[in-house]
Structures are given as structure tokens and as C-alpha cells.
Amino acid sequence: MNLEVMIDSIPRLLDGALVTIQLVALALAIGIVLAVPFAVMRVSRRWWLSGPVYGYVFFFRGTPLLVQIFLVYYGLSQFEAVRQGLLWPLLREPYWCAIIAFSLNTAAYTTEIIRGGILGVPHGEIEAARALGMSKFLLYRRIVLPGAFRLALPAYGNEIIFMLKGSALASTITLLDLTGVARTIIARTYMPIELFAMAGIIYLILTFFIVQAIRAAEHRLSPQTRPPPS
Amino acid sequence: MRRITLGLVGALALTLAVAGLVNPTSAGDKVRIGTEGAYPPFNLIDESGELKGFDVDIALALCDKMGAECELVAQDWDGIIPALLANKYDAIIASMSITDERKKSVDFTDKYYSNLVRYVAPKGSGLDTSSVGLAGKSIGAQRATVAASYLEDNLADVVSIKLYDTQENANLDLGNGRLDAMLADGLVIYDWLKTDEGAGFDFVGEGLSLDDGIGIAVRKEDTALRDNLNQALAAILADGTYEKINAKYFPFSIY
Amino acid sequence: MIDLQGFGAQLAAGTLMTVEIALAALALGLLLGLGGAAAKLSRFRALRLIGGLYTTLVRGVPELLVVLIVFFGASLAVQGVARWFGYDGYVEVSPFVAGVIALGLAFGAYATEVFRGAFQAVPPGQIEAAMAVGMSRRLTFLRIRLPQVWRFALPGLGNLFLVLLKDTALVSVIGLDELMRKSTIAVSYTKEPFTFYLAAAFIYLAMTAVSMIGLHYLERRSSRGVRRAAP
Missing domain, CATH: 3.40.190.10 (Periplasmic binding protein-like II)
Known part of the structure; x- marks a missing residue:
């Protein structure tokens, strides 16, 4: 182990960690915006609402993220129509390709997580809301979704960590995220173990903070499970 | 419990050994x-x-x-x-x-x-390969090559450097227009220019001698x-x- | 349909390799998971610490990095051990072994939690009953706990296997000729990334679907004779 190389690499690795955090945060944000309506569609009794979402979720949960990234980045640009199309300024950039692939991927998993939460909301609460004459929209907004989010939080915490770890694949499409920076430094120093270990430590620290943040959020969102103030 | 633990370790060693996974060779x-x-x-x-x-x-x-x-x-x-x-x-x-x-x-x-490292860009781009001419451009190279090192050492502040796992992937991105130019081994480009994908491209600027062969x-x-x-x-x-x-x-x- | 331009046989070979590596990593991962759970539930602090360290480290680091670290580190580590025993040749750790170890480690870390949960899901009443009839700790473990752990752990392990199946794609970065790498080779030859990555996606989907059917069957089998509350 060459400690000097490990320590010297920290500032550049932290730059990469910043890119990683950006990628993950943006992808998670887009993912959740997509996942909420998808989850509501998924639990619908109308097949033309639930069917397409089921197919989408099956595809993105059933194929490796690496394949999805390559399909978006290298795959789409195979077509002249895409390269002349409106979306090309976006699809041209590896950054946005990573965001698109990550968002679609995390949205698929999040859809299932929220669906689980929706199904876990006690029937009694929904019946009570109906009895009060709430509209379907109000019912979802006031009763179902808040309850679902609370139930889904632990599983969603895991999803955040999976996304963080999955984001290492951004390095395969030229992005200089944490893993990408490590690989670039290795290209000059030939010390893969030192650099990957250092990057691994930074990932561990990020994971630690996420776990803490999720715990805090769970505590906040579940006042009913806390002991009464004395 | 101890026997189970021992059994697990034994089974593990056996899996690896029987599968011939670790084969010592002199x-x-x-x-x-x-x-x-x-x-x-x-x-x-x-x-x-x-x-x-x-x-x-x-x-x-x-x-x-x-x-x-x-x-x-x-x-x-x-x-x-x-x-x-x-x-x-x-x-x-x-x-x-x-x-x-x-x-x-x-x-x-x-x-x-022996080889020279050369820039390649779309035909008729009139790309100027001085650091002034390259300012703001996206330049691709394969990671861990002399071309990549050259870009990092000389043009890191001027151009946007894109480093690829393979030369093939860099070629793909030059072909589909993601890159303004690529820096690579002249002989590899010579070969690529003859393919359908490389037909619309040509060398620009002078070759760089970055190695001892x-x-x-x-x-x-x-x-x-x-x-x-x-x-x-x-x-x-x-x-x-x-x-x-x-x-x-x-x-x-x-x- | 998709024109594979003569690369069909290569993709098939890659698929086979993907299945092989997934099954080998599954075997290793199940052992590590059982060992990890045993460590975490152990009476000894040191074992609990090791178990905790293992799951925290492996679950907090990207699988891609685990694969790369094992690939570059394993030969050096094995060689170091061999030197220590006075063996002076080189010991080869092939991409296949490195991949199996890396994916097995990752699977094992998550499986540790699944098994731990499953051990604890056995109702304490049954344990007390076993003790009341005079069973030793070991006998209780073998006769009461272990047979039921399988049933409680199966759904969790099934999900982990589906994750493992997809993670095999990461082994392509260390040069093992599995499905993803074969697809990449086909892409560099044909310049048709969309065609081949899509073909790979569908093959992964098919493998996932087959695994899901198999898991469903196993789950039904493992819960034979379990009484369910009337709906």
C-alpha cells in the first residue's frame, strides 16, 4: 500500500464525490416525481393504467443498470433520427444520459416501493375518508400518500444507497464521478488497490450519512411511535 | 454450532478447490x-x-x-x-x-x-489544433494512453476532455457527433477512416511524437x-x- | 426481429457464462450469508464485530469497486499467503474466480441480514417448548430453527438472486466473457450498439423471468403444510 498516493488523491477524489452526489440527488428527485403517479397507476384496477407501468417496472428491474446506461448513451445515438432530433442537445451529453438512465431505473424501483406503501395503508383509514366524502384526489393527497410515504421510508432508504452505489457506473460513459476519478488516477499511477480502496472509503462515508439522514427522517415522520414527552 | 462453522469453512474451501478455481501453476x-x-x-x-x-x-x-x-x-x-x-x-x-x-x-x-499521435475531426471542420483553436471543444481520447496524458498535461484548462474505456467507444462518439475531435494513434485512425463510420472524417494538424515507439x-x-x-x-x-x-x-x- | 449478424452463438456462450457465474456466486454467497448470520447472532463479541464489519463494508461500497478490488487484490493476497507457506510460484486468480468471490461477497453481505431475520422469525415459544422437552441448544438449532429458516429466508434470498443475476454484468469489466462483454464485443465489431444492448437486455429479462417462476415454485414448495388464516 502506498499511503502517499492515497492521501495525495483525496482532493481530486472529493471533486469526483461531488459529481456523484449531484448525479444521485438529481436522479432521485426526478425518480420520485415519476414514481408517485406511476405507483398510483400501478395500483389502479384499470388494466390500461396498470399494465404499461407493470411492463416498465419489469424492464428496468429485470435488466442490469449497465445495460440501461449503454442503451441510452451508445444505443440511442445509433439512429440518425435521434442525432437530428430535438433531444440531441440533451442526449449528446454523458451527464444527461446518466441522469436519464439513473432516473428511469430508480423510478422503477421507487414505484414498487411506494406501491407497497399504498397497499399497506390500513383499509379503515381509507373507508373513514370515503365516509367523510373525500374525493379520490383528496383521499390520495391527505390519507393514502402520506401514509404510504411513511411506510415506504425504510425501503426507500435502501434504494438511495443502491442508487449511490449504482452511480459508479457513470464512469463507464466518460463521466468523472468518484469512480471515474479513481480510474483516471490509476491510469497514471498503476495503483488500483490504493485508489479503489480510497474511493471505497469515501463511498462508505457517504453511505453512513445517508443512513443517518434516513433515521432522522423516519423519526420525524412517525411521531405516533415516539414515547410521549414527559 | 462450532461444528457447523467448521463445516461451512470446509465446504467453502471444497467449493473453490473442487471447481479447480484456484489452480497454482509454476x-x-x-x-x-x-x-x-x-x-x-x-x-x-x-x-x-x-x-x-x-x-x-x-x-x-x-x-x-x-x-x-x-x-x-x-x-x-x-x-x-x-x-x-x-x-x-x-x-x-x-x-x-x-x-x-x-x-x-x-x-x-x-x-x-512506430507511431504518431494525431487529431481527427469531421472533414471540412477546419479545426485549428493550437490550444487557442481547440478552446472550448470536446476532445476525446482513450483513458490511460499517451494521447490522454498529453491532453491532461497540456490542454486540461482549455478543452473538455472525454476519456473512454476503449478506442472503439471513442470512435463511436466521434462518429455520432458527440466529440468535436479525437486525439489518437495515427495508424488506428488511418484504419478507421477507411470504414463507413469514419468516411466523413480526416486528420487535422501535425502529428505529435509522444513516445519512443x-x-x-x-x-x-x-x-x-x-x-x-x-x-x-x-x-x-x-x-x-x-x-x-x-x-x-x-x-x-x-x- | 433483431439481426445478430453472426454473433448469436457468442451471445449464447455469454449467457451460459452469466448463468455459471451467478450460480457459483450464489453458492458462495449462501455460505457467507449463513456464516455471517451465525457470526452476528453469536455469543462472542469478536464474532459479532466481524459480522457487522463485513456487512457494513460490503454493503456500503459499489459492487463495481468490489469486483475491481478483488480482481486486482486477490492474486496479490493469495500470493502473499502462498509465499508465507514457502510456495514461490505465481498463483492465478482468474477473472471467473475473482468475479465469483466479488459477487459472492456482495450477495453474502445482504444474505447475512436475510438469514438473521429468518433465524429470529422462528417463534420463541417453539424454542422454549424444545428446551422444555429437554433438547440441547444444538439439537434445538438443528431440529427446530434450521428447517424453518429456509422458509422464512426464501423470499428475501430470491430478491437477492435477481439482484445478483444483474450484477454479473459488472464482471465484464475484468474481462470475463459473459453476456455483457460479448455484447460489447459485438458492438465494437458491428457498430450497432442499440441492437446488441437491447438483445442483451431481453436475454437478462428472460433470465429474470425464468428465475421468478422458479422462485415462485420453490416458495410454494417450502410453505407446504403451513396453515394460513382464512381470508
């Missing part, structure tokens, strides 16, 4: 040669899954001359020197430039061909192997084998 009974397999026309993998190309032909000719049994191992480029150092194979024949930077970690044989890398302690390779190299250069291989790929001498 050094010296064959030469393992690492190459990349994504760098046409020097090394690539065809539709039958076989490695071929100029580097592979040279490797086989050298093994023939040395009377050694050889095994070719495919390895991604950015780990090709670390994998040599980690003993995954004994020599790298993968169009590797001889540079002082690499000589700190590995030894090289004499060169087996292309050589075979070995671990520093393997001096005997290096000397054997040098002798074999001299032999195939002398007896016309090299010339024949050269002619298969290029209509001019690349030595």
Missing part, C-alpha cells in the same frame, strides 16, 4: 500475453470470439521464434499495466507506447513499430523474458516474418 512453463481486444487493426475480437490483429500476429510469431507455449489473455486497457503487475500475465503486446512514465513501473523491449511491456524483474523477446523480435525482423505481417495490415512499413 512460472516458466508458458508465456501469458495480455492484450486488449478493442483496438483495431492491432488487436480485436472477431465474431467467433477469437483475438486477432497485428499485435496478435506479432505475439504468435514471437512465441514461435522463442519456441514457447503462449496463451493470450484479454484485459481492459485501463487495467492492463496493473494486471501485469498483479501477475495476471507476463507480457503486454497491445500497441503500448514506450514512455518514461511507464518505465517507472514496467520494462519495455525494443520497439516493434511501441514496445512490449514486461515486469521489471523478468529480464530473461525481455531478452528472449528482444532476440525473437530481431529474428522476425531479419527473416521477413515481420514484413509479411506488416503487409497484411498496412501498405507501408510501420516499423
